Amino acid sequence: MKSPSYYLGLAGLLLLIQLPSLGLTAQDLADQVVIRRTAYGVPHIKAENMQAAGFGLGYVQLEDYGRGVVDGMVRARGEWSQFHDMNAQERAQSLDRDASNKLRYSRAVETFSLLRKETQDVLIGFAAGMNRYIERHKSEFPEWIKPNFTGYDVHAQSIGGVTGGSVQGFMRTLQRQNANSRTLTEEVGMQVLEGSTVWARLAEKEEAPHPDEGSNAFALAPSRTTSGRAILLRNPHLAWNAGYYEAQLEVPGILNFYGDFRIGGPLITIGGYNERLGFSTTNNDPDSDEIYSFQVSPTLPDHFLIDGTSLPIEKKRVSVKFKNGEGSGEETREFLFTPFGPVFHRENGKIYVIRDAGNGEYRLGEQFLMMMKARNLAEYKEAMRIQAKTSSNFTYADADGNIYYVWNAMTPDLPHPSGGDTSAIAVTRSDQVWRNIIPFDKLPQLLNPKGGYLHNENDPFHYTNLNEVIDASKFPPHFSQPILRLRSQHALDMIANKKKFSLEDVVKLKYSQRMLLAERVKADLIAAVKKSSPTGEIADALKQMEDWDNTVNRESKGGVLFEIWWEHYVELSNGGKRVPGTAASVGFPAPGNALFAEVWTPAYPATTPKGLASESRAVEAFIKAVETAKKRYGSWDLAWGDVNRARIAGKDIPISGATGELGTFSVLWFIPHKTDKMKRETRGGDGWVIAVEFGKTPRAYSVLTYGESNKDGSPYFADQLELYANKQMKKVAFTEEDIKKGVIKEYRPGQE
Template identity: 30%
Template sequence: MGLKRFRSGRYIIRVFSFLLTLMFVLLIGSQSFGSPPKLTKTEILWDTYGVPHIYAKDNQSAFQSFGWAQMQSHGNLLLQLYGQARGRAAEYWGDEYLESDKWVQTVGVPERSHSWYLAQSREFRGYLDAFAAGINAYAQEHKDLIADEVEIVLPVKGEDVLAHQMRVLNFTFIVNPEQVADVSQKETQAGSNGWAIAPSHTENGHAMLLANPHLPWSDLFVWYEAQITAPGIDAYGATLVGIPVLAIAFNDNLGWTHTVNTLDGWDAYELKLANNGYRFDGQVRPFETKTLSLKVKQKNGALLSEKLLVRSSVHGPVISRKDGKTVALRVVGLDKPRVLEQWWDMARSQNLTQFQTVLKRLQLPMFTVMYADREGHIMHLFNGQVPIRQKGDFEYWQGLIPGDTSKTLWTKTHPYEDLPRVIDPKSGWLQNTNDPPWTTTFPQVLDPDNYPSYMAPRGPIYFRAQRSLRMLTEDDKISLAEMISNKQSTRMELADRLLDDLIPAIRNYKSELANRCADVLSAWDRQANADSRGAVLFASWADAIDLDSVFSKPWSENSPFTTPDGLANPQSAVTTLLTVAAKVEKAYGSLDVAWGDVFRLQSGDIDLPANGGDGYLGIFRVLNFAPLSDGRFKSVAGDSYVAAIEFSQPVKAMTLNSYGNATQPGSPYVGDQLKLLARKQLRQVWRSRQDILKHLAERKAF
C-alpha cells in the first residue's frame, strides 16, 4: 500500500511537472508566434537607421503612432501626396499640379474616398482616424519642422488616407494617366523580384523569402520601413509613404512580398459619338455629366477657378486622348474598398490557412503574392481582380476596345479559385520578376492552356526573369548568405547571350577601333559592378540597338530559358557598336571606363560609385538611372526596400532601404544607407526589444 501510494505520488509529481513545462512552452510560444505580451503604454523606439519600432498598448494606438512616425520621417512628402489625392494640389501649390488634379477628379478619387470610408468596418474606420490623428498631432507639436507650403493640407482625415491609397493602387499602378490621358506624367518604372524557397532547397532546412521591389525613388513610390507590435500583431516590413499598414512584411511565422504582375486591370473603350451621346447596343445613350470647379493658385497668391466637365459612359469616366479619340476608362477594384484591412490581417496571420483565408477577400486589386512560412510552405499567387471577359486574348485587351456593345463590357471579376496559384512545388522554389506566372518554377506546374487566354500573356520571358531562374536552378541547396549574394548579382544575361557572336564579328571588321572594342569586351567580367570595365560600352550598345530584331533565334515557349539567342545581322551590330564606341571614348576618355565612374549613387553630399543596372540587360540587381549635366548618370529607381528572411528559430532577417528611411529635410536618415548599397550589403534587422535598445537613437512615449 505504501509503495503504491509512493508510485502514485511520484506519478502526480511527474504529471504536474509536465503540465508546468507545457504551460511554459505555450507561454513562450504564444509570445514568439505573433501574440506579444499586453503592453500598458505606447512608445516608438527609433533605431540608428531611423526605423520606428512601435510598441502599442492597443491597435488604435499602433495606428496613431504609425501616423506620428511617418510624419517625423516624411512629413512634407506625406502632406503633399494627400493634397494631390484630394485633387486640390493646384489650389495649394499652383498650376503645375493642374493636370494631376484633373486626372484625380475625373476618375473620381476624392468623391469615392468618402463612400469607401463609410464602407469600412467601424473598428477599422477608427484605425484610419487614429492614423490621421497621429499625423495631425505631430504637425501640431512640431510646426517648425513642417514646410509652410504643405501645412495647408492639415488637418488630415481618414478619408484622405483612402484617397491616397486609391490614387496609388488603382490610378497609378493599375492604370497610369500617361497610358490613357493627355497629361505630362511619365509612365512609372515599376517592377520587382520575389523569391520563396522551400526547406528542401535550402542549406539548413528552413524556408526563405526574398522581397525586392523596384520602384522610383521619389513621390508616391517611397518605401518606409517599420515594426509594429500590438495585441495580436508583431510584424516587420515596409509600406509606401502615407499607407497606414505594412504592405510587405513578415512575423515569426510567415512573410510575403509583392511583385508587379502581368495583370490587365483596366481597359480603354473607344466610343462612337452620336447626338451628344454615344452608341451602345444599337441605341444612343446620354453621358452622365457633372461640372467641377478647380481652383488654381497664381504666383501672386490669388485663386482662379477653372471648370472641369466630367463625362461618364456606362464603362466609366471619359478621358481625352492625344489622338482626339473619345475613350472611356474602366478600372477594377473600385468596388473593393477594404485593401488596407486585408494587408493588416495578412500581417496578423499565423499560418498558410489563415493567410489564404485573408487573401480570398481579393481586396488587393493587383500584385503577385510570394509567400513563405516557418512550417516550410511556399506559395505564389497571381493575385488581383481579373475581369471575366467574353472574348479575346491578353494582347487583344491591350488595345482600344469597341465601346458600342455590351459584349465587350465586363462587370465581374474572377474568384480566388480561378487565379494561377502554386503551393509547395517539387522544385522547392518559386520566383517572379514581373514575368507571367507560368514560369514561377521549373519544371513548369502551371499550364497557360488551363486558364483564359486573357488572364496573362504566354511570354516572352525576359532576361531578368531568365537570370532569376538560372540562379535558382544552378544551386540545389541555398543558404541565406547565398540568397543575398544572388540578389546582388549584376551579371548581364544579355551579354552572355550575345557576346559569343558579337566579339568574333568585331574582330572580323579589322580596324583599330574594332580591335580595341573586342579587347575590352573580351576582358570584361560581364557584370555591372562599380569596377567593371566594358559594361559601359556594352550597355551603351544595347541601348542603341533594337532588341526585338537583333536576335537570329527569337524567344520560344519550348525553350524559354535559352532563347532568344544569336545575332541576326552581325555586320549591322558591329557598325552600331563602333558608332557607340566613339561616343563613349569621347565622353569618358576611354572605352573601358569603369561602370561606377559613370553611374553614381547621389544624395546631398553623398556621391558614390553605383553597381547594378537596368533589368532589360538581364541584371537581377536593378538600378535605373537619369542623366546628369556632366555626362554621368544618377540612380533614380530600382532596388529600394530589400528583405532577405530565413524562417529559422528565431527568424533571421537582413534588410536595406536603399535611399534611407526618411525624406524630411535635416533628417540624418536621408541617404544614409547608400553606402551599404554601394558595398552590396544588407543590414541586420533588429526585432527583439533587447536588440533595439542596444541600437536606440530616440524614444517617444505616448
C-alpha cells in the same frame, strides 16, 4: 435637369465629426504608443491598440518625410490648386487632377463606414499622428497647412481610379484613325481631341513607368535551405523617390509586422513579414479594364442606346478652388458617367466608356491589414480573396515550410475577345459588357512546387518554376502570354538547381552583378571583331572585352563599352525604327531574328536567346561604340563605377548595378549626372531589399538604399547607401530582445 455639383473643401470637412473613434485625445494616443529607433533609424512602433499604432506610424513618417506625406493628403483632398499658384497651363492640369481626386474623396467618405473597425482605427490614428507632428513642429510647414487631417484623407489615398494608360493608348489609336485630325506619331504623343472629357485630359499627361520599375522575388522551400526553413527574398526597384519606408508595427496579441509601409499612409502597398509568414509583391500587367463604345440616342440629348432603349448620361460637376497670386478663384469640371463606367470621349455619334475593375475599389488597405495579421497560409489566402489589389504577383513563404505564388489580378471575365487598349468593343446590349472579375482561386498559382523554389522578376506566371510550367492554354487569352526575359533567366540560373542556400547565401545572390546578355553574345562579338583584323584602338578595346568578367561590378572594366555596343547593335538591327519588343527578342526593340542567332523559345526558356544574328552589324556597332564612349564619357577604358554613380544627400560614390534588360539582377537605372557631364547618376533601382528565414523566430537582413528619411540634415538620409554599395545588408531587429539591444532612441510621439 440640373446636374449635381460637388465640393469637398476644408469647410466640407465638418462632415468628419461623424468619423468613428475610440474617444481618445492625441495625448491619450501618445501615451499608448512607444517608438524605438534602432540602427539606421528604423522605427519599431509598439502600441496598446490599432489606433495608437496608426498614430505612431503617422508621427514617424512626418518625422522622416515631412511635406512628402502632407502633400499626398492635400492632393487626395483635391486641394492642391487651392494652395499653389501656377501658370495657366499648369493650373488647368492641376484643376483636372483635383476635380478627379474630389470624386475619389467622395468615394472614400462613402465607403469609410464599410471598413472593419480595426482598419478605420489605423487610418484615424495615422491622421491623428500627422496632426500631432504638425502641431509640435509648425515651423517645418507653411502657414496654410493645418493639423486637421482625418481618416477620410488617409483612406482616399488608396481608392481605386481609372486606368489612364488604357485611355491614353486608345486615344492615340483613335487619333491615327481619325481623318479629321492631323497625322500623329508616337513621338508627338497623345493630343486631346474635341469631344474628350476630363478623363482623357488626365490620361494625356500620365507618364509611362520606367521600363526598369519592378521587382525581384523568390522563395525557397525547406528542402532547398541549409537550415531546413523556408526563405523569402523581396527586392523592389522603383524610383529613388518612391518612398519605401522600413518599420515594425506591433500591437501585442493582434499584430506584429515588419516591412515596407510606403510613405503617405499606413496601408498603401505592403511587403514584409510577421512571426509566422511573409510576402513580397512584384509588378505584373494584367488586363483589368475594357473600352466600350455605345451609340448615342438620335432623339434625346445626352442619352445613349442600350438594350433597345435610351439611358441618360449622368453628369457630375465638381467645383475646385485655385490660388491666383494673392487672390483666388474657382472653376468647375464636368464628368460623365454611365452605369458601365465613365465616359472619356464622344465623337461621330458614339460615346467611349472605360470599365475598369479597380475603379472605386476601397478595400485595399483592409486587405493588406488582413494579410499582415494572417497566421498561416489559409488565413493569408482568405485575405487575398478580397481581391482589392488590382495587380501584382505575390510570393509567399511561412514557418510551416510552405512557399506559394499567385499571379494576382482583378481581371474581368470577358464575354468577348479583349480589345486591349487599341480598340473599343461596340455594344448594344448590357450582357455584352463584362460583369464579374475572375475569382482568386482561378488565377495562376503554385504551392510547394517540385524543385522547392518560386521566383518572379515581372515576367508572366508561366515559368515561375521550370518543373511545373503553368500552361497558358488553361487561362483566358487576355491573360499575359509567355515571355521570359534575361533578368528572369538570371534568377533561374541562380536557384533552379539542387543547391542548398543559407540566408547569408541569399544575400550574396541578391547582389549578383553578372550581365547575362554578355554571357550569351560576347563570344560571338569577339569572334566577329577578330575576323575584321582590328588594329590600334579597336584592337585595344577588343582586348578589354576579352578580359572583362561580364559583370557590372563598379570596379569592373568592359561593361561601359559593352552597354554602348549593344545600344548601337540594336539600332542597326531595327533600322532606327520604333519596333515593339517581343518574346523572341526578350523585350529588346528589334526583331529577335535580327538580333540573335537563336531567338528565345519556349522549348528552351531559360537558355535562349544566344549568339548574334549578324557579324557585320556587330563589328560596325563595336567601332561606333568606341567613338561614342569617348564622346559621352571621355574614354572607353573605364570601370563601371567611373561612369555610374550613386549621388544623393551630398554623397557621390561609384555603384554596381545596371538596367534589368541586360540580364542583371541588381537593377539600377541612370540619368545624366547633374554636375559632371561625363558621368551618370542613379535615378532609381534597388530600394528596400529584405531576405527573411522563417523558423521559430524569423531571422532577416535588409537594406533601404536611400535611407529612412529624405530630410536634409537627417542622420538617416542615405545613411545606408554605402552599405548597399558594398553589397551588404543590416541584421533586422525583430524580437523584443533584439530591439532592446539595438535601441538608439526611445520616445513617445511629441515627447522626444
